[in-house]
Amino acid sequence: MIAHTKSADCCEIAQTEAVEDCLRTIFKLAGRNSVVTTSVLAEQLRVTPPTVSVMLKRLEASGLVTRSSNRHVRLTAHGERHATEVTRRHRLVETFLVEVLGLDWDEVHEEADVLEHALSDRLEARIDALLGHPTHDPHGDPIPSRTGEHSETWATPLADAAVGRRFRVDRVADDDSEVLRYLADRGIRPGAVLEVVRREPFGGPLWVRVGKQRHALGPLLTETVHGERI
Template sequence: MRLSHLHFRSMCAVPLPHQRHSCCSRVHTGAVEDYLQAVFALTTEHGAATTSSLAELLGVAPPSVSAMLNRLAVDDLIARPAAHRVELTDHGRRHAVAVVRRHRLVEEFLLRALDVPWEDVHAEADALEHAVSARLLERIDTFLGHPTRDPHGDPIPPRHGHHDEGRPPPLSRARPGAQVLVERVSDRDSTALRHLGELGIRPGVVLDVVEQAPFGGPLWVELEGRRIPLGLQLTDLVFGGTA
């Protein structure tokens, strides 16, 4: 077989990321997508992202964030309306939401199709999300029946149109006597997630808040007859409204 008979460009093991959008001159690498996702997460959670919070979230040094933010600003993906403040532009938000959609659909797919444990889907999706083509993503979406929530209860942005990331308050804000419908559980800490899963605390369950122990003590909740003490590190990861 002569090699020259083949269309090598079409087969070569391409190191380039997928071309996602025609609107951007520069191709978005995995790192760029990670930064956009992180800015999106921090701005929706805290109203704003900062260099240091991005560095901590992404596990890189602050100067690396500075350098990347400069590049993202040149590409009109982020804006810096004030010192110590990073925001997505409309353009950047569109790209970030697309990455979030990919991440959450992949998470849901891993759980439903391959039975990957609840606490592991996030890490696997973090690696896979940059390698999933638009074509493949729509197959996944169709396979799953166009889900609206990922395994942690996070809303999956629609392919087109507005996405509302709105999140109910954390369980740590709940007062004794309240009934809380768990809507979302943060996927950031896999060991905490595993623990919550073992306790049965997942999106959709209803918790009775029984008692807040004083001096930073646990929040006691009741679930299916069991009384469970939850420390602040857990109640900060669970979000829900009154049932």
């Protein structure tokens, strides 16, 4: 396990890979307004609920999370600071892998999961400077600033876009590599402008036009893509 000495002075718990993964996952879920519970975290982290329970007890004892009477998990201000730090490293690494090493956006999430823990402050700063201090990663996720200023809110999902209107893609959830590949093959990435053509009834697909091509997107895809109605 890698422990970051830069966090040792303010926490009773070492900032190991497991701790950082848990904090970043809570941060990500909270940013989506998801209810964070032991079972949800276990599914996201791909570990057992008892393993998550042990981790949450340690995080709570160290003042990084709180748990309410209904067992919902929330980051404290201290925990959010550490979660923001690791989120910044993760998204900078994803951006570096795409823009410098030429990986595609569906290949970088798991790589960044590994590399984010080994990034020193000095290397983080050099990568940030090399990239020109980017504000968003390849999926459109905002990169927290070095000062900790950050807003993790999500824009309107494509599922809520009105028929006959245009929709600019700002952000795409990066949980599923196959979904990212499918969307990329259809030209749906941050910055793309879609025309919402038709919504099939009874839970059917949403038809969108990208350039000259029309595509039918099911609910999973339209909840994954977020942006602004224009």
